[in-house]
Amino acid sequence: MDFKSQLNINEVPNHIAIIMDGNGRWAKSHNKPRVFGHKKGVVSVRNVVEGAGEIGVKYLTLYAFSTENWNRPKVEVAALMQLLVATISNEVSSLNKNNVRLLTIGDLKSLPGNCERELEKAKEKTKNNTGLSLVLALSYSSKSEIVRAVKKIANDVVKNEVKIDAINDNLINDYLDTANVPSPELLIRTSGEYRLSNFLLWQIAYSELYFTNKYWPDFTKEDLFEAVFDYQNRERRFGLTSEQIKN
Numbered sequence: 001m002d003f004k005s006q007l008n009i010n011e012v013p014n015h016i017a018i019i020m021d022g023n024g025r026w027a028k029s030h031n032k033p034r035v036f037g038h039k040k041g042v043v044s045v046r047n048v049v050e051g052a053g054e055i056g057v058k059y060l061t062l063y064a065f066s067t068e069n070w071n072r073p074k075v076e077v078a079a080l081m082q083l084l085v086a087t088i089s090n091e092v093s094s095l096n097k098n099n100v101r102l103l104t105i106g107d108l109k110s111l112p113g114n115c116e117r118e119l120e121k122a123k124e125k126t127k128n129n130t131g132l133s134l135v136l137a138l139s140y141s142s143k144s145e146i147v148r149a150v151k152k153i154a155n156d157v158v159k160n161e162v163k164i165d166a167i168n169d170n171l172i173n174d175y176l177d178t179a180n181v182p183s184p185e186l187l188i189r190t191s192g193e194y195r196l197s198n199f200l201l202w203q204i205a206y207s208e209l210y211f212t213n214k215y216w217p218d219f220t221k222e223d224l225f226e227a228v229f230d231y232q233n234r235e236r237r238f239g240l241t242s243e244q245i246k247n
């Protein structure tokens, strides 16, 4: 089935977030080392960025490396960091060609110096692009993001720059790494796992969740369109009744 042609182009989510999972199992199923899966995963990233742009998604957030992932074997972490640097420097020109703006969330300072520098350069070079905003979650976990935000708020309260009464949803949003990024309407996780793994816990309060058994390296544009098609056939009620939504 061709899902793209069936999409209602006026109801495409503004923001899609993806937990790209299953690179290691994909590699294992092909009798290859885990890193081979991560490399193949980069191809999926390229395809999905392209697909998201084609249907007019404005923000695409990809969970690329979690704070918990630092505890993986040193060789895997090193390979992932190397892949990150190589990918970013290779892709900047095509990001510019496709009018994609690169953003990041997470604790970039904990990345190796060359990764951080490469990312900062790429963000700077793409900052005026007006098409898709590609948000990479790197050394990211939702709880650590919230902890950092709470510390910043507490600090501003102490300095009398924020009144306790002014603390609300919107203010908290403004202190998160995602301050200028709207909440995702749709969250996708690949690889058949049904968990959030510390990703965007605050931001996905009302997101639609979509799970697929496909491993990330097998995930294609058409799979993205299928997820959006599924999303478009749901009723988002935000606590209201179905009747209220229809009227």
Ligand code: IPE
Pocket: 020, 021, 022, 023, 024, 025, 026, 064, 065, 066, 069, 080, 191
């Ligand atoms: C996702 O694939 C990529 C990262 C977490 C960096 P995994 O590496 O988690 O692959 P599996 O889940 O072990 O198959």
Ligand code: IPE
Pocket: 019, 020, 021, 022, 063, 064, 065, 066, 068, 069, 193, 195, 197
């Ligand atoms: C989540 O995948 C993190 C990323 C996709 C970067 P993991 O593979 O690390 O998650 P768990 O450990 O299975 O929950």
Ligand code: MG
Pocket: 021, 022, 023
């Ligand atoms: Mg995994």
